[in-house]
Amino acid sequence: MRATTKDITAGGRVGVGILGLVQFALAGLALWDLSQRSTAQVRGPKPMWVPVILINWIGPIAYFYVHRHR
Numbered sequence: 543m544r545a546t547t548k549d550i551t552a553g554g555r556v557g558v559g560i561l562g563l564v565q566f567a568l569a570g571l572a573l574w575d576l577s578q579r580s581t582a583q584v585r586g587p588k589p590m591w592v593p594v595i596l597i598n599w600i601g602p603i604a605y606f607y608v609h610r611h612r
Contacts, residue, residue, distance in 0.1 A: 548602065558591055564597055565599060565602075567601075568599075568602040569596065569601065569602050571591070571592075571602070572595045572601070572602040572605045572606060574597055575605075575606075576588060576591050576592070576605070576609075584609050585608060585609050586609070591605055591609060
């Protein structure tokens with residue numbers, strides 16, 4: 543049997559929606575931060591970070607964790 547969106551409860555849909563918004567906000571914040579920083583402040587080439595940030599959850603977290611020189 544295949545699960546469909548009809549099988550998800552209303553609370554589950556709200557939870558998935560909230561997680562989606564958090565993911566979108568995190569990626570947006572990472573992209574904004576990348577655009578505001580100089581090349582010297584970012585570890586690695588800035589264009590490389592754009593596709594990395596677009597990877598769900600892992601990309602933005604990786605950007606904030608390793609992107610800046612310490």
